[in-house]
Amino acid sequence: MDLAKKIVVIGAGPTGLGAAWRLQEARHPDWQLLEAASVPGGLSQSVRDPHGFTWDLGGHVLFSHYEYFDRVMDDLLESNWVEHIRESWVWMRDRFIPYPLQNNIRRLPVEDLSLCLKGLLAVHGKTASGPPPANFKEWILQQFGTGLADVFMLPYNRKVWAYKPDRLSVGWMGERVSAVDLGRILENIIRQTDDVSWGPNHKFRFPLRGGTGAIWQACWNRLSQERVHLNRHVQRIDMHRKVVRLGSGEELSYDALISTMPMEVLLRMTEGCPEVSQLAAEFRYSSSHIFGIGIEGATPESLQTKCWMYFPEPDLPFYRVTVFSNYSPNNVPEPGKYWSLMCEVSESPEKPVDSTTILSDVISGCRNAQLIPPDSRIVSSWSRRLEHGYPTPFVGRDELLGRIRPTLEQHSIFSRGRFGAWKYEVSNQDHSFMQGVEVVDRLLRGWEETTLEQPNVVNSRRNPIRPV
Numbered sequence: 001m002d003l004a005k006k007i008v009v010i011g012a013g014p015t016g017l018g019a020a021w022r023l024q025e026a027r028h029p030d031w032q033l034l035e036a037a038s039v040p041g042g043l044s045q046s047v048r049d050p051h052g053f054t055w056d057l058g059g060h061v062l063f064s065h066y067e068y069f070d071r072v073m074d075d076l077l078e079s080n081w082v083e084h085i086r087e088s089w090v091w092m093r094d095r096f097i098p099y100p101l102q103n104n105i106r107r108l109p110v111e112d113l114s115l116c117l118k119g120l121l122a123v124h125g126k127t128a129s130g131p132p133p134a135n136f137k138e139w140i141l142q143q144f145g146t147g148l149a150d151v152f153m154l155p156y157n158r159k160v161w162a163y164k165p166d167r168l169s170v171g172w173m174g175e176r177v178s179a180v181d182l183g184r185i186l187e188n189i190i191r192q193t194d195d196v197s198w199g200p201n202h203k204f205r206f207p208l209r210g211g212t213g214a215i216w217q218a219c220w221n222r223l224s225q226e227r228v229h230l231n232r233h234v235q236r237i238d239m240h241r242k243v244v245r246l247g248s249g250e251e252l253s254y255d256a257l258i259s260t261m262p263m264e265v266l267l268r269m270t271e272g273c274p275e276v277s278q279l280a281a282e283f284r285y286s287s288s289h290i291f292g293i294g295i296e297g298a299t300p301e302s303l304q305t306k307c308w309m310y311f312p313e314p315d316l317p318f319y320r321v322t323v324f325s326n327y328s329p330n331n332v333p334e335p336g337k338y339w340s341l342m343c344e345v346s347e348s349p350e351k352p353v354d355s356t357t358i359l360s361d362v363i364s365g366c367r368n369a370q371l372i373p374p375d376s377r378i379v380s381s382w383s384r385r386l387e388h389g390y391p392t393p394f395v396g397r398d399e400l401l402g403r404i405r406p407t408l409e410q411h412s413i414f415s416r417g418r419f420g421a422w423k424y425e426v427s428n429q430d431h432s433f434m435q436g437v438e439v440v441d442r443l444l445r446g447w448e449e450t451t452l453e454q455p456n457v458v459n460s461r462r463n464p465i466r467p468v
């Protein structure tokens with residue numbers, strides 16, 4: 001353990017807060033956290049709009065693979081949680097179908113059902129013998145066949161990622177995409193049952209007050225306030241002198257730097273290693289437009305128990321809509337008198353978004369999909385564009401990361417978090433917080449960083465508590 005190490009953390013999103021939490025818990029004597037924004041939380045912050053509605057930056061639900069993370073959450077908000085059973089749906093062909101669609105194809109129109117079944121039967125038993133898929137599109141076709149691919153998987157994934165599925169790799173998926181279980185699908189058709197309980201976020205919880213951001217504000221409040229700083233924008237990093245320069249001109253030296261900025265931003269601002277800095281242009285990501293719509297009246301009956309809905313069809317601009325007022329009654333100014341929807345639209349150079357028309361397109365989309373009844377009055381419409389929304393798992397990502405990370409780490413720069421590590425498969429709040437905790441354990445104790453190094457392992461089990 002090197003207690004002399006001066007550790008600087010950039011960013012107060014879940015990753016930076018996880019690092020700071022662990023540094024404080026370990027009583028490390030020399031660390032500072034610098035956050036550019038005026039509030040903590042990063043992408044997991046929440047906003048209260050002028051009409052009294054609370055919004056997350058995209059529908060955030062909290063589920064966890066880690067005992068350590070759960071204990072911190074319990075400690076931070078105690079009993080101020082609302083527990084939920086996930087109820088998610090796909091809206092297509094003018095109807096709601098339970099998610100995951102592949103397990104519930106019996107709800108599709110008969111022509112689509114027939115295409116899906118033919119495709120599934122054509123690939124059944126062949127996946128193991130064929131060549132390994134080179135990209136996500138090939139994986140979808142191998143797993144689901146052409147029917148399900150054309151009816152749902154390809155259009156939906158194009159919409160959510162904002163890139164064609166053949167631009168995405170395959171290694172990131174793990175638990176994230178429900179693989180095919182033909183027996184289960186056929187049984188659901190024969191027995192006419194809905195199959196809704198798949199997946200890691202079957203149960204989740206949400207803060208009773210203040211949206212998801214309340215978690216991270218509470219975490220921030222518990223940190224030693226002389227060590228954590230808002231409104232400190234890091235502008236340059238000198239790798240050789242081991243110094244960060246702030247927008248104010250102030251310089252701060254470090255022995256180890258934990259950066260949670262997007263990796264491509266980190267590379268662009270790092271002086272002293274042009275061979276890695278020039279790789280910044282290779283990263284692909286998508287931006288997210290978040291729209292919060294506050295509506296007068298009671299939640300329509302058809303939405304009263306729904307958490308979120310996916311929209312694969314191209315005539316609607318959003319890929320996902322959350323009934324955000326269902327997450328907590330306090331997400332609206334007066335429960336029962338108002339309700340709220342949150343819509344997400346993706347953007348990339350391959351899928352541009354017209355910012356002058358998108359809000360009205362989203363509202364008409366909600367009306368056309370019968371989410372907002374025709375006679376309902378919209379009392380608030382809030383929006384935010386996130387430049388970095390989804391870290392695309394593009395083809396070649398792992399090779400690129402394999403070239404950059406070791407070089408940065410030789411210079412004591414540890415890039416972690418949703419965009420810091422650029423691993424979508426471990427980029428939720430629990431993963432991000434634990435990436436922060438684990439990198440500190442590596443620096444202080446030499447422990448392995450399981451989340452970063454073995455995503456499939458951490459995602460497939462409940463990870464035991466880490467001793468202090």
Ligand SMILES: Cc1cc2nc3c(=O)[nH]c(=O)nc-3n(C[C@H](O)[C@H](O)[C@H](O)COP(=O)(O)OP(=O)(O)OC[C@H]3O[C@@H](n4cnc5c(N)ncnc54)[C@H](O)[C@@H]3O)c2cc1C
Binds near residue numbers: 057427
């Ligand atoms: C649309 C959407 C939906 C999501 N849904 C869920 C969900 O349902 N469940 C879930 O668990 N997770 C969800 N997430 C993921 C969640 O938001 C992330 O896991 C988490 O916020 C990542 O934390 P982070 O600290 O790595 O990065 P960020 O939250 O991005 O934080 C990085 C911080 O670094 C700061 N920073 C950047 N540059 C500088 C600089 N130069 N100087 C100083 N500070 C800087 C930023 O201001 C920011 O505060 C969702 C994300 C999005 C976009």
